[in-house]
Amino acid sequence: MAKTPSTPPSWPVRPGYSEDLFRGAAEYYSRYRPAYPQPLFDDLLNRAGEGGVLVDLACGTGEIAIPLHIRFAHVYAVDLEPDMIEVGRAKADQAGATNITWSTGMAEDLTVTEPAQLVTIGNAYHRLDRPMIAERARQWLASDGCLAILGSSTPWSGTEPWQAVAVDVVARWSGEPGRPASASPATAESNAPARRTHEEILQEAGFLDVTEYRFPTPHAWTVDEFLGFLWSTSYTARIRQDPALAEEFEKDLRAQLLKCEPSGQLRESIAHYYILGRNPDPARR
Known part of the structure; x- marks a missing residue:
């Protein structure tokens, strides 16, 4: 579904994140990362098309590349972190996903020699x-x-009481009150x-029909699962x-x-989404 009108988040044009x-x-x-819901993938491919080549940038452990490999002739997946690629390859082998080419390196340095139908970036565009x-x-x-830029909400944008507790604990232990450990230091406004x-x-790059589509999905964590999720994030990098x-x-x-939620069931609605931009077709001008 398309999003309701709101003020979208913004990030520095040039990122300043640590590479580790x-x-x-x-x-x-x-x-522990919640999977993108199948309705999101179906909607995305219905709008963007399938077949041919998919390029998945900052691919992590294959959260996009592996589910979508059957819808494309070939998939190129690249990530800066060697461990992510190693785990992604192993998962692809288990899934029988033999049409994925995995590579370690910066997305900005990737060479693509054949026209792609779709380029995806999951939960990482702001870091590039x-x-x-x-x-x-x-x-x-x-x-x-x-x-297509895919993403999901985090506890830092949630409104559940247990999320506020988790954000406060991470902030205290990371030494960065109120900010994720991965964020750039605060800077004077000027x-x-x-x-x-x-x-x-x-839009500035020339993409057309730029629109965000949201797929809110109910989710329940155990405390162990939520801890695993936190260890997968940059918010806890210094602690991890x-x-x-x-x-x-x-x-x-x-x-x-457990003090906040004695049942140990941490419930929320995860706001999965994708932002789609279409490359202009010269024949339609």
């Missing part, structure tokens, strides 16, 4: 050089092909970097990389979550 934020997170990422990626995608895509929404970046700190953090978070 997901080091050691691949197994958690593969096991967005103007460069939008320009490259225009070059990679066939006429009338599409760029020196703040230029910011754009994903939609603005795509210190085993002693991680152990104490887990104890605190478990206690606070």
Whole structure:
């Protein structure tokens, strides 16, 4: 479904994230990230088309590439983190997904030599050089092909009481009150970097019909599952990389979550979405 009118989030045009934020997170990422719902994939391919080539940038452990491999002749999947690629390859082998080419490296450095029907980016566009990626995608895509930015809401944007508790605990242990551990340091307004929404970046690059489509999905976590999800994120990067700190953090978070929700069932509605932009077809001008 298309989104209701709202103010979309914006990010600095040039990202400033550390390259090691997901080091050691691949197994958690593969096991605990909620899957994109099938209705989202079906809707996306109905609008963007299928067959031919899919290019999946910042692919993680294959959360897009593997489910969609049967709908394309060939899939190119690239991620900066070697562990993500290793786990993705293993999952693809188990799924019989033999038409995926996996590579380790920066999305900005990828070479695509055949026209793509679809370029996807899942939960990572804000970490890339967005103007460069939008320009490259225009070059990679066939006429009338599409760029799709997929994502999901996080506890930091949720309104459930247990989410507020989790955000507070992570903030205390990460040493970054009120901000995810992966965020760039606060900057004086006069020196703040230029910011754009994903939609603005795509429109400025020349994509047409840029629209966001949302698929809210009820979800229930156990405390263990939610901890696994947190370890898969950049929010806990500094904690995850210190085993002693991680152990104490887990104890605190478990206690606070169970105090807030004694049943241990953490319920929410995850706002899965995709933003679609269409490469102009010269024949339609």
